Amino acid sequence: MLLTVILGLFSALLMLPFGNKIKTRWSVLLTFVPAIIFIYYLQYVPAVSTGTIYTQILPWVPSMDINFAFRLDGLSLLFALLISGIGTAIFLYAIKYLKGHPYFDRFFGYLCLFMAAMLGVVLSDNIFSLFIFWELTSISSFFLIGFNNDSDESRKSALRALTVTGMGGFFLLAGLTLLGNIAGTYQISDLVAARDLIIGHKLYPLILALICLGAFTKSAQFPFHFWLPGAMKAPTPVSAYLHSATMVKAGIYLLARFNPVLGQTELWSYTLMIVGGFTMIFAAFHALFRLDLKGILAYSTISALGVLTFLIGLGTKEAIIAVVVFILVHALYKATLFMVTGIIDHETGTRDISKLAGLRKIMPWVAVAGGLAALSSAGLPLTFGFIGKDLIYAATLEGGGTISVILTSLAVATNIALVAAGFMAGLKPFFGALPDSLKDTHRPYAALWIPPLILGALGLIAGILPGITGSYFSLQAADAVFGGNTDLHLALWHGVNTVLILSLATLGTGTLVYLANKPNPKKLKALERLNVISPQYFFDLIGQGLLKLSQGYTNVVHNGYLRSYHLKIILFAEALLAYKLWLSGPIQLDWSSLTALSIYEVAVVLILIGAVGIVLSTPYLLTAVVAMTVVGYCICLMFVFYSAPDLAMTQFTIDTLTTVLFVLVLYKLPPFLKLESSTRRYRDIAVAMSFGVILSLIALKVMNEPIDKSISQFYGENAYLLAKGKNVVNVILVDFRGIDTMFETVVLSIAAIGVYSLLKLRLKSSEKE
């Protein structure tokens, strides 16, 4: 299992050295990547369908229970097969679709990365590896959606998708970590055992909200649905892959996976049913007004995702069976419809359904594929969609009473719109008279129409042989989601009952809606007027607000003037220190411990203060430097008075050297300029004075603190005994802390090299102004 994920990642990496080669006739090799993975997982089908579960654990940070744990059960296998199977079709299709594109290699690199990440998501059994792969899908889908990087709209859509799904991922991480901490394990398969503990915990509503946010953003549930129509800016193979079987289904997968852990509580059911129910109706209604083929498909995808969320929320045995079957149904027909749309777009150059008609004459096989998918999506008897629709109605009808009537009518209304939308996308372009403008359309390559035809035909086969499909692909998956035995058994014919009547009624009404509904730009415009209250509008508003805020912040805080930075830092430090000082209470002075004053000390201090005054006030550079030297010498005298001969010597030498350097190097400089206004000067004086006062007060406070002399004593006692030196300061520097001093010497040499090279550097003629 790990190998398949690595294979995907490795193929993405291979695009770097072999990218140019793959652009030529070797491109077919690419198809082998998903095909091999598909075949690999197919061989697990017989074993898994009898309930075997495969696991593989690769320790990563075992001490923190973070592992690459993989687990293959019915649900994971269903998704792995969808990802790799539809992936194979998409790869084959995209090779032709993007032939000759300058970024051909890059595209497949992203696609392999994405596929590997998706496989990782559905196979992971550890919370953290799940999250990592989850984020990886967000990032790689960002690259795929923004693939047409010279289009402004495309970049914006990609960013929007990344922001929404990335934000969701953030919440998801928080939710999953909380969940893991409460349950005491990060192993997803072990969480089920802790179900009662989790549901009873007071943080359960928070965990539920966080995980739902993660799933809803990924699966484009209202109000986060808007990134999905935007993501249609991607090349069509990407849309076909991301929006049929993979990216958006990741959210559904998450909900399904955590259904046995978190699900079947009132909170869970209501949240999912309300959000899912609203999304399915809202998006299905929107789909009817789109002119763009991909727009129709985008909204019908959102609607289908809403149906799935709704059904998981319902949570009954029938509902879970419907979920599992509908995932497969939807993946098959939606991928087909997207690919058909891509072919039409590729050959005619337009996706506007009001302009497309009669294409069956030019591309008969494409018409067959589109028709099969449209019929499956409409739920015509004999197609797999029929079974899916049956199960959905069976699920909503199951409870009985008023609630089930409401739920069923919701489902029927959604499905009617979905039938019409499916017909619009799958049938409309092929029927009617061929307009003159499309007469010159050339026939599509076989490599383009074969993949959708296969997927469309699979929908039909699965529908004719529901028993096999059910027992091999759906039973174990449904059991895994339900967390118990579902006794799933799919059949084509259940006899004449309410479900069948509803199904046929949906089909009939849907057809009528399709015939009656003629989308045109006017209706679309009317709908777009409502954009002011759409979530996307608010989202963009927040985005712009944030941008302005950060711009304003940057302008104020990072204005590029060094002294303004200094001012802010000092003011902040002052506030912090003053607050701390205020907290620590009054200052007490122990007068008896102070050293006595003598007259020469007072004289030195007075000279020092005078020198500081001169440094501050003189307009001449040289005077300032000399006054600075006086300050240094005075400090040197202090050191002499208070028993620090080594310091005095060093201070004296260094001060002299600095002055010499100053004078030698900078003697040419002009007097100081008077650049600032007096108000600013007074402000700075106030800031500086308060800083000095605060520092002095702190020093006074520290004076009263007892000093730990044990280290000094150690040095004092052992200076001679251990290091054979009688000057303790020297011994500390060159012996006890010798390595520190060595590095200090290194610093000095680096500075010396810097000084030397700067002095030697001559001005280039170009640098002279």
Place this chain on the structure above:
Amino acid sequence: MELLLILLLGIMYAAGVYLILRRSMIKLLLGIMMMGNGTNILIFVMGSITKGKPPVINTNHNIFQDIYADPIPQALILTAIVISFALSAFAIVLLKRAYALLQKDDLDDLNTPEEEDI
């Protein structure tokens, strides 16, 4: 005497802060040096000052017989003095270089955007 030193370090810090808030590059450097000296005095005072008892062991003995000044602050300050010299020496030549290019002792002139080839 401690009180006087504390007053002194307050003044030196205030002077240093005032200097680094100026526009002149030289004053910036002087301000940094001033604050450095103030810090040295701060460390010195904190280590409790002792008059006339350097931390040097009498030639005739192997260990101290008397009280002595704390050697640790002294070792720290010694390091600080040397390092601050390295800093100011480098800064001085850097200032000279900047002055040679700009012909002006004004920090704001260093804000020139990158695209402008100075």
